Amino acid sequence: MKIDLRMNLDEVMKNIDKSVRILEGEKRKALEKIGWAVEEQVVHNIDRAKAIDTGKFKQSIHHVVGSGTVNKPGGKAKNKQGKLVEWTPYSISHSEDDNTLTVADGVHYGVYVEYGTVRMKPRPVMRPAAEERKREIQDILREMVENSMKK
8 A cells, every 4th residue: 555645845834934923922922921920929029028118129120021131231121010110230031032031120229139148138039939920830831832723
């Protein structure tokens, strides 16, 4: 018995390209959702750590998806309240691709709260945030894959 399979390679490549575009769009939405969730957790952690004086620290928490001016002081982004905040070099992570989600604060003393000083014990608010939202992050990623497969 002989089976002859013939495929139109151009059609296959178009379908692959379409799938990649859909996944890219879903990925961006998922990273934004994760950013808001982690940002919300950081604000909660600031309250829990009693790291509040004027409220400026909480209001400065923001996130950015993708690369760009992420780690350059002087960059700006909108926080959850829609307020424009300055970037500081104290962001959690950065890479040169669009698969990056950065959550950062816009105050100079955030790093001292996070890691402590010789006179102040550390009160981590950024580092534990993603771990504390792990289940929600997994749900968002699962939803991203499901949505991209539906289209």
